[in-house]
Amino acid sequence: MKIAEVGNIIEFKDGLQGIVEKVNENSVIVDLTFMENFDELELEEKTVVNHKRYTIIHGNDEN
Template structure:
């Protein structure tokens, strides 16, 4: 299992995406305002996602 790092873009729960702001032992805190349609949705700006529940779309360390 790959664990996301700060700045990575992840996808979870049927297509939601966000930028990792903090990495915890079992989860990450994600900023959801990254999504283009965030203003149209009714959700919090941040959420906590377990490491088992996301995939990394864009690694912040890529060259």
């Protein structure tokens, strides 16, 4: 399992996407305002996602 880093874009829970703002031991804190339809979804701006519950869809370049 690859753990996300700050700045990565992850996808979780039926297609929700967000930018990782903080990495904790068992989870990440994600900014959901990244999504174009954020206003329509009526969600909180940030959420916590367990490392087992997301996939990284865009990571930082390792060069």
